[in-house]
Amino acid sequence: MFLAIIQRLWQMLFVMFGISVLVFLIFFATPGADPASRIAGRGASAEILEAVRKSFGLDQPIYVQYFTMMKKIFITGDLTSFVNRGWKVVPAVLDTIPVTISLVMGAAILWVVFSMIIGTVAAATKDSWLDRSLMILGLIGISMPVFWLGEVMNLVTQSRFHDTWMFSWVPPLGYKNFIDGPKAWFLTLVIPWITLAILYIGLYGRVLRANLIEAMQEDYVRTARAKGLSETRILLRHALRTSLISFVTLFGLDFGALVGGSALLTEVVFNLHGIGKLTYDALLNLDLPIIMTTVIFASFFVVMANAVVDVLYIILDPRVRKA
Amino acid sequence: MLEVKDLKVSFRSEQGLMRAIDGVSFNVGEGEILGMVGESGSGKTVSLLAVMGLINDPNAVIEGSIKFKGRELVGMSNAEMRKLRGREIAMIFQDPMTALTPVYTIGWQIAEQILAHEKISKSAARQKAIDLLAEVNIPNPADAIDRYPHQLSGGMRQRAVIAMALSCNPSLLVADEPTTALDVTVQAQILDLVRKLQRNHKSAVVFITHDMGVIAEIADRVMVMYGGRIVERGQRNELFLKPKHPYTKALLDSIPPLEGEKPKRLRAISGSPPSLLNRPTGCCFGPRCVFRFEACSVQPDLGKSGHAAACFLKGAQ
Numbered sequence: 128m129f130l131a132i133i134q135r136l137w138q139m140l141f142v143m144f145g146i147s148v149l150v151f152l153i154f155f156a157t158p159g160a161d162p163a164s165r166i167a168g169r170g171a172s173a174e175i176l177e178a179v180r181k182s183f184g185l186d187q188p189i190y191v192q193y194f195t196m197m198k199k200i201f202i203t204g205d206l207t208s209f210v211n212r213g214w215k216v217v218p219a220v221l222d223t224i225p226v227t228i229s230l231v232m233g234a235a236i237l238w239v240v241f242s243m244i245i246g247t248v249a250a251a252t253k254d255s256w257l258d259r260s261l262m263i264l265g266l267i268g269i270s271m272p273v274f275w276l277g278e279v280m281n282l283v284t285q286s287r288f289h290d291t292w293m294f295s296w297v298p299p300l301g302y303k304n305f306i307d308g309p310k311a312w313f314l315t316l317v318i319p320w321i322t323l324a325i326l327y328i329g330l331y332g333r334v335l336r337a338n339l340i341e342a343m344q345e346d347y348v349r350t351a352r353a354k355g356l357s358e359t360r361i362l363l364r365h366a367l368r369t370s371l372i373s374f375v376t377l378f379g380l381d382f383g384a385l386v387g388g389s390a391l392l393t394e395v396v397f398n399l400h401g402i403g404k405l406t407y408d409a410l411l412n413l414d415l416p417i418i419m420t421t422v423i424f425a426s427f428f429v430v431m432a433n434a435v436v437d438v439l440y441i442i443l444d445p446r447v448r449k450a
Numbered sequence: 451m452l453e454v455k456d457l458k459v460s461f462r463s464e465q466g467l468m469r470a471i472d473g474v475s476f477n478v479g480e481g482e483i484l485g486m487v488g489e490s491g492s493g494k495t496v497s498l499l500a501v502m503g504l505i506n507d508p509n510a511v512i513e514g515s516i517k518f519k520g521r522e523l524v525g526m527s528n529a530e531m532r533k534l535r536g537r538e539i540a541m542i543f544q545d546p547m548t549a550l551t552p553v554y555t556i557g558w559q560i561a562e563q564i565l566a567h568e569k570i571s572k573s574a575a576r577q578k579a580i581d582l583l584a585e586v587n588i589p590n591p592a593d594a595i596d597r598y599p600h601q602l603s604g605g606m607r608q609r610a611v612i613a614m615a616l617s618c619n620p621s622l623l624v625a626d627e628p629t630t631a632l633d634v635t636v637q638a639q640i641l642d643l644v645r646k647l648q649r650n651h652k653s654a655v656v657f658i659t660h661d662m663g664v665i666a667e668i669a670d671r672v673m674v675m676y677g678g679r680i681v682e683r684g685q686r687n688e689l690f691l692k693p694k695h696p697y698t699k700a701l702l703d704s705i706p707p708l709e710g711e712k713p714k715r716l717r718a719i720s721g722s723p724p725s726l727l728n729r730p731t732g733c734c735f736g737p738r739c740v741f742r743f744e745a746c747s748v749q750p751d752l753g754k755s756g757h758a759a760a761c762f763l764k765g766a767q
Contacts, residue, residue, distance in 0.1 A: 346543060346545060346548035347548060347549060347550055347551040349504065349543070349549075350541075350611070352506075352535070353502060353535055353536060353540065353541040354535070354540075354562070354563040354566060354614070355532045355533065355535035355563070355566055355567060356536075356566055357532065364562075365551050368551075368553055368554075369551065369552065444552075444553060445598040
C-alpha cells in the first residue's frame, strides 16, 4: 500500500513536469511565439523590445527561464503577472481553488446521486413509459448547453421570478466563503450546482442504464435468479454493484477535468472566480505566468482525481487487487 | 416428484413463432439421476429453464404442465416461484467462470442464498458455507470462503457453485452441462462429486449434457432429445446396449470404440439440426436419417412407458 502511494506520487510529479514543460514550450518557444512583443505591444521599437526582454527575464536561455518560473511557483511563491506587474500569481490561483472545488464537489454529489437513481429506475422498468420518459429527460439534459442553461437559470431566479416566494431566497451572483457562513455559501451555490449537474445526470443516467441492462444478461444474474433472490436484490446487489466499476472510471475523468478548469462556462455565467475563470481571463490577455500556474494546478487535480479513482477501483473490484 | 406433461415453449419472433420445445413429457422420481442428451439447440436447456421458471423473455410462450411435488409451476407467480428456486429446485450452470458474481467472495454468495431462504444468523450461515465447501472437497474451506471467484481455478469454482446449489438441501438439482467447460480430469472428479452428493442429500438430479460418455457414467435413466422433442427414453443400460432410435445409434457411433477394429473415419451425422422456424413435417430427424421411408412423413409418437423411441422402424416402439 505504502509502495503504491509512493509510486503514485512519482507518477504525479512526472505528469505535472511533462505538462508544465509542454505548456511552457507552447507559449515561450514555438516559432512566432515571442512573449516580449506581446508585452511590449504592436509596433514597439527594437529598443523597447530589448528593454522588455531584460525586464521580464526573457533574454535568458530558455531552460533558465523555465526553472526560474518553476522556482517562483513552487519555492518562493512570488511569481508575478506579466500584465498586472506586482500581482502575485500563486495566491491568486490558490484563492480560486476553494471556489472551483465547492462548485464541482456539490455538482458531483448531485449528479452521482440522481444519475444512479435515474439509471437504476430506468433499467428496472426497461421499455416502460417511465424508462422512456426518463431517458428523454436525460437526453434533453445532455443537449442543453451549460452557458445557455445557466443564463436561463439566472433570468428566472435573479430577475423574472426573483420576487416570488419560489426564488426570493436566491442570493446575488458571486461566491461566498464557507467559513464566513455555511448557509450563504450553500445558497449561492445551489443554482450553479444544479446547472452544472444536469448535463452529467443525463449522461451518467443513460450510461448506467445501458450498463445495468447489459449486466442483467450476464450469467451471474441468472445464477442469482436461480438462487431465489428477489429482482430488487439482484438489480442492486449484483448488477448495480458490478456496473459501478465503469461508472467510477467515467466519474474520475469528468471530475478531474472539471476541477482542472472545465467548469469554466458555469463559473463565468454565475460570476464565480474559480480556476476556469482565472485561466480564461489569463488566456484573453496572454498572461503567461497565470496560464502556467493554473495549468500545473489543473494537472495536479486531474492526477489526484485519477488516484482517487484507482483507490475506488481497488475497493470496488477485487480483480484489481494484488494478492 | 417432477412431472412434465406436454411442455411446449415457443418464442415469438419477427419471422413467426419459433417452437423450441415441442411437446416434451417426462418424470423425475425421488433420488433419481435423469440424463438428458442432445446436441446444441435440441431444447435441453430451455426445457429445464422452463422448470426453473427462469425464462423471462417477454416473447416466450410456455404451454403444458410442470408439476413439482403436486404443485403446478406453469403460471405460478414469480414470488411463489422464488421460494422454490434455490430452496427446492437448485441449478448448476455450464460455465463456472461466469456463473459467480465477480465482486463478492464465494462465502458471501453461498451465505446469501442460505439467508434468502432460512432464518438463521449471518455467522451460522457462514459456518454452513464453510461446511458445504468442505463437503465439495475444497481444500482449506475456512480460507477458501473469503476468496473471490477469480482467485479459484475452474474446477474449484464449479465446486463452489455446486456447494451453493446444495446449500438449502434441494430435492431437485438441475445440472446444465456442469462438466463441459472443465478439463477431463476435473470432469471425472465433478461427476464423482455429484454422485456422492446426490446420495448424501437424497436429491433427484437432472443432468444435461451432450456427452454420451458423461451420461453413461452418471445417469440412471436417459432421455435423448432432438429438435425440441424426446426421441428416445429408457434405462441407461437398455439405451446404451440396444439403442432404438437411429439418432441415438448415430450418437453412439460417433464415439470411437475402445476395443476391436477401429473405423478409418468416425461416423458423423450428416446434415445439420432443424431450424426452429422451419421444422420438417413428420419426423424431425427424417432429413438426416439413413433409414428414412414413407411412414416418416408423419410425426411418430414416443411410446408411453419403458424403453421407447419415437420412430416407425421395426422394433423401435
